[in-house]
Amino acid sequence: MNKYTFSLYIQSEMEKETEQIQRKDLIADWQSLMRTFIRPEDDASRSTLIKYMEQILFGLNDFLKKHVGITEEISLKELSEKFTESRINKNPEKKLAQVITDLIENIAPHAVNVASPYFVGHMTSAIPFFMVHLKTIAAALNQNVVKLETSKVVSIVEKQVLAKIHRLIYGKSEEFYQEHVQNAQTALGCFTEGGTLANATALWVARNALFPPKNGFNGIEKEGLNAAYRAYDTTRCVLFVSKLGHYSFKKAAGLLGIGNQNIIEIDMDENNRIHIECLRKTIKEIAPKSGKTRIMAIIGIAGATETGTVDPFGKLAEICAENNAYFHVDAAWGGPTLMSEKYRHLLGGIELADSVTIDGHKQFYMPMSCGMVYFKSPTIMDNIAYHASYINRPGSVDLGIKSIAGSREASSLILDNALKIMGTQGYALLIEHGIETTREFAQEISRRPDFQLVTRPELNILTYRICPESMQKKLLQADAAEKRTMNDRLNRINTRVQRKQREAGKSFVSRTTLRFGKDPRDNMVVLRAVIMSPLTSIEILKDILDEQEELFKRL
Ligand SMILES: Cc1ncc(COP(=O)(O)O)c(C=O)c1O
Structure with a gap:
């Protein structure tokens, strides 16, 4: 296990003096600025970079063992006292070589060694080393998938990988995927920053699908909640999820104006799955009371955050059908189980969901951060489509049209290639x-x-x-x-x-x-x-x- 000492963190007086002398030479002039866009400034930077990058790229596991600590020998309070500067220096403070040395010698030891096989407490772990290579290439290309004009083939790759994961979940026909894989008019899902925004996207779609435009009403997205409730004679929208539901649903209900107290948390059965009879009973109690309460969605979980349990999707789908309710499955954690022939049955019925969240940075072992949401209907994302005159023109493959994010990185490049390297x-x-x-x-x-x-x-x-x-x-x-x-x-x-x-x-x-x-x-x-x-x-x-x-x- 990696150990480190507090003294590592405290610069000696001599080091400080040397640094101050060096700092005087550091001036942000045009020439050095140009160099930062072209190549490392000098041989010292180059060799420091190579020294560490070689370890990171070709010996990641050993590098992490050696440099990243999981202990808390320094309290958080002591650490925060070292980071209280709120001014930005006018001239450069450090050269690249120093910055890299600092990051690796002073920051990494105080980061958490999530890659340790003894770190079994959270949904973040070691990742295959090639993920770092792919991430580096994606960063180097710096494509912005909000629009084709800044991503071109990368947006096309994204549509392809969305179709691959959609097929894993929904298993539609070959003709279906041929029709939609590169169809500019339809969307099988989208990438997000993580599971939280994937869940929020699903509920955004569900909300807008529940209050679409009709005579004299332009839809909830345009007119807002008040007008929508008036137009549809509604006083309240509710969502149902088990008590093990992730708190991201509360954030989403808040953001969407539904009110997070309208997320009705249902008890679990003895196996920690949503209690189906309780759900039916609660729906009966709540929904018809006034006739003005509408069910926005019923949510199932594939791998609850605290217990890893999976809800009975077949039964949830039945209840959704009976109540004409939107069905979302949060498979942020458990989704990739679908790749195992041996265990995919554990997620039986997931294909009945209107939408499914899956995180890339969980069991696809991608680096932070990547989430995704998939929709059974290739046109339902039209409910959240946005256009702007300088980008995202109607009919284009601009992925920003149907996405909660604007500019974003090309996570699909990492996932698509990881799937090629790993196979199901x-x-x-x-x-x-x-x-x-x-x-x-x-x-x-x-x-x-x-x-x-x-x-x-x-x-x-x-x-x-x-x-x-x-x-x-x-x-x-x-x-x-x-x-x-x-x-x-x-x-x-x-x-x-x-x-x-x-x-x-x-x-x-x-x-x-x-x-x-x-x-x-x-x-x-x-x-x-x-x-x-x-x-x-x-x-x-x-x-x-x-x-x-x-x-x-x-x-
Ligand atoms: C079941 C479930 N859903 C959603 C999330 C939120 O995902 P993220 O942290 O990627 O936003 C998590 C995170 O742990 C989760 O376990």
Whole structure:
């Protein structure tokens, strides 16, 4: 594990003096400015660049191990005290060689080593090294896919990759894809910055599809919410999602003017899937009450953030059909499971959704940041089309016409080529490793007397907690008040163990709070593991449990 010392960060007085002398020579003149557009300024810069870039490009794993820390030896407060400058220097402060050395020696050690196989707490992990190569090339080309005039073939590539992932989800006919793959009039989806904006795009489409133009009304996008509600005799729009729904839906409901308190969170069943009967009952209670409440969307999750669980899409689609409601699936996490022949059935029914979110920077193992949203109907994105006279002309392939973003990078170049390098089989191996290692991990947790498995893995996420066998037995017999007292104690223990393990800097498992009863006080602090790195083996996971046991015993 990479360790570093605080002294690394503090410049010696001598270094500071040398830097100040150098700084005096640094002047932003036209000649040096021109050079920055053409080539590195001098041999020193070139050799520093080569020294580090060679390590990054050809030995990424070793480079990250050597330079990027996962410990928090310096507190956040101490770190923030080092970054309080709010003025920009008039003349250059540093040469490129110094900047690169600084980044690698002073910043990287304080970044988080998400590539460590012991980092199993979040949906961010090691990525294949070629992703960095592809990202570098995409940055070098600096294409702007908002319009054809700044991207040309890259926009065409984007349409192709959108069709490939659309086909993975919806599996329409060959004729369908021939018709739409390069059709300037239709769109199978779009790239976004991440899952949050992908979900927001889906709900934007859903909202506009619910309040389209009609006699005397120009549609909600033009006239706004008030006029739309008036035109459609509506007082409220609601959305349904399980209590495990990602908070991005709240942001979207806020942005779209729907009001995030109109997201109705439905309880889960014993498998942490949306409780279908509860959903039906809630719809009955809410919808017909006034006849003026309209369902904007029902949302299913393929890989809930906290538990990795998957909702029953077939049943959700039925309910959507009965209520004439838009059906969205948030597969930001679980979407790429579709590439595994062995496990794609876990997402059965996803093809019934009107739209599906998938993140590129999650299980497509792309570098930050890339999200996508796909639509069953190739024309439904017309509901959010925008034109401008200098770009995005009607009928053009300008991708900015149907996109929440304006200017944006060519993430599709990375995804398209990653798919070529990996094939669905390459990704399937990753997905299968994640699912199967998580199952093994669940067995190991159940075998150990100090631990309790809280949510069984469906994909590659599980939650558990420290809860000795004797306490597990007592909890079964305890009344509500005793249960609460014992849980409070367990919550404190799990919080402390998680924190201590993170601070020790060898491993990282995250922590979340799940509700186990109707009373808001019935909260359970659980440890959450997300197994996505192929470098994370069951032996590593056993090490992590050993360390937690050790920390628990020391408490
Ligand atoms: C299920 C789910 N949906 C949406 C998101 C939001 O994605 P992003 O962080 O890429 O905006 C996440 C992020 O973790 C997620 O787990």
